[in-house]
Amino acid sequence: MESHRIILYVHPVFSEDYNNVARRFADTYKRFPAGASHKLWVICNGGVLSPQQKAIYAGTNPVFMSRDNTGWDVGAFLDACTAIVESGVKCDMVMCCGSNTHFKRAGWLRRLSDVWDKNGPGMYGVTASYEIRPHFNTSSFVCPPKLVADYPFSVTCMEDRYHFEWGSRSLMRQAESAGMPVLLVTWDGEYPVSQFRKARNGYRNGDQSGCLAYFRHSDTYDAAPQDQRFHLAEYADGLRSNTPEIHALRMKIDSLYG
Incomplete structure (x- = not known):
């Protein structure tokens, strides 16, 4: 089953900043191997990668897929998963990775694959928050490609x-x-929605070493002084989600989608 797993990484083509985070992704992808058989797809948002940009992925033998930048990373996930499903590509599990994804320890896909094989097809996140309401950070997560392809709303x-x-x-x-x-999956455990914030050294918790992957908000926490880390953790714990501004945003978003 492992050979039917695909990692989707989003590389916007139009900015050196995105080239830099792509270099970090590719570097950590190679330095900290996934530990499970898979195929890497690089979703090129905004056009076609130049030869210099493609060279970032030397040695990884990726599939390159070009699209416009509609919907940013989420739009890329939707288009790629739709292509996988409609073309009949053999794939039981995708790992969707936003542009800022990077790794610090080998075996991250092996860990997710073990949880998948134990519990069956599902949605497994690597970072989670109660900010606004409980959710996975969609910077990195795994699920069946059909779950994403069947998402009932456009993202524009x-x-x-x-x-x-x-x-x-x-x-x-x-x-x-x-x-x-x-389930939220860390190196040490699996956590249902009601226990997302109990993950030891998870996202914005302790030293974050329990996370299987990292992204820009993880980096912000790591770079922050201790007092600011405390406040960032409060947001992730949902302790600052009942302000009038947050309530208004939540109501606005919910009203748009029924």
């Missing part, structure tokens, strides 16, 4: 992207409604 604006991640009918809610297991 920032409100759409918010809803995909934490809205009342988010991708995670779609997985729950389908009866799939929904």
Whole structure:
């Protein structure tokens, strides 16, 4: 089954900043091997990668898929998973990775594959937050490609992207409604939604060493002084999600999607 697993990485083609984070992704992808058989797809948002950009992935033998930048990383996940399903590519599990994804320890896909093989097809996140409402950070997660391809809403604006991640009918809610297991996976354990923030050294918790993958908000926490880390953790714990501004945003997003 492992050979039917695909990692999707999103590389916007139009900025040196994105080239730099792509270099970090590719470097850590090679330095800290996934530990499980898979194929890497690089989704080129905004056009075709130049030869210099493609060289970032030397030695990884990826599939390159070009598209426009509609929906940013989430739009890339939707288009790639739709292509996988409609073309009949053999794939039981995709790992969706946003542009800022990077790794610090080998075996991250092996860990996710073990949980998948134990619990069955589901949605498994590597970082999670209670900010606004409980959700996976959609910077890195695994699920069946059909779950993403069947997402019932288009993603063309920032409100759409918010809803995909934490809205009342988010991708995670779609997985729950389908009866799939929904778990946060760290190096040390698996946690249901009610226990997301109990993960030891998880996202914005302790030294974050329990995380299987990292992204820009992980980096912000790592770089912050201790007092600021405390406040960032409060946001992730949902302790600052009942302000009038957050309530208004939550109501606005939910009202748009039924």
